[in-house]
Amino acid sequence: MSNELAFLPFTKPTIDEEMIAAVADVMRSGWLTSGPKVQELEAKLSEFFGGRPVRTFNSGTCTMEIALRIAGIGPGDEVITTPNSWVATANVIIEVGATPVFADIDPKTHNIDLNMLEAAITPRTKAVIPVHMCGLPCDMDHLYAIAEKYKLRVIEDAAQAIGSTWKGKRIGSFGDFASFSFQVNKNIMTGEGGCLVLNNAEEARLAEKYRLQGVSRQGLDGIDVDVLGGKYNMTDMAAAIGLGQLKRLEEFNGKRKALAQHYFDTFGADFEALSGAELPVADFENSNWHMFHVVLPETVNRGEFMQKMLDVKIGLGYHYRAIHLFTLYRERGFKEGMFPIAERVGKQIVTLPLFPAMTNADVERVVSAVKSCLL
16 A cells, blocks of 8 residues: 555545536625525425425534424423434434433444334423434334324434435435535535425424524514524525535435445455454445445454554544433433443444545555455
8 A cells, every 4th residue: 555645535525616606606796695595505405305395504403403493392301312423413402401312223224223212202202313324214114103103203314314215215305304414524515504304384484583593574674583593594605505516416426326336345245254344234225325334343443443544544534422422411311331332333433435536446445454454
């Protein structure tokens, strides 16, 4: 492995000249904050999600908080989620004054174990926030059967799942709330941003209030505030990037799938048995292949492994440390050993490079380096 090779990051956005020109056009227009480009992006996203109402925001995090508020979730309520996610998924529950409850994950998919989720339901449970990890959807039939049985609202953390499907239907085109992130490492991005797919026009109007200080307007000079909102609106500059990215989503996801397939082919059928590591579920029907994870054997120190990869100029991530082990959550009574699968995965998982501009040769370089560390 030559040190003359360029550094390969674990992710990198694709930005073309058309996107750059679109941002420049917005800047020349003088309308930089929420305006016609935001409205255009929302219309395109609504079309993408089968005509459901969609509102854009300045992050994917706030979309989950706003969905909880629209659903009336607050103090005294419990919301069940997974410990295997970015901490925002649980933080938003605390933000609205509700109590986060965790259920452990499936050892193969790394999504929330829906049987564990059902076992965690109490009379105080009002909602669930499942995560479609790496773009691999949860079992939507099972999830919504549980939600219907217990009369729960569902806020799908689909941050990583744009373009993913379940039985031929796009995630977000059916179900309850669906929250998507357009942060810079996602399959499409706006730099920072996100969108919320809603159920009806009334929820969409309420989302608009929550994203801009609770304000509603009537005529040229009528204004009122009847809910406590924040400052969560997307800018037209971000929306201009999003429009260019959305046009290329199918292309981007197609490249990700091809690269993921090449990872499996290059690792070979005997890699797991020989190394003790675990590859992801090889789902090429539903997943958009947002990330490619490998769970290292417990005999391997993850930090040392990551340093060896950096030494040959390959960047890795790890997604994620189990949320309940953070100090904020330990102070709320969570302890080590409560969710052993999430803890094991969170301690040993690494994220390999995967982004549309990569080549098959890049994949082969990564796999060669991984094997040199583990075999």
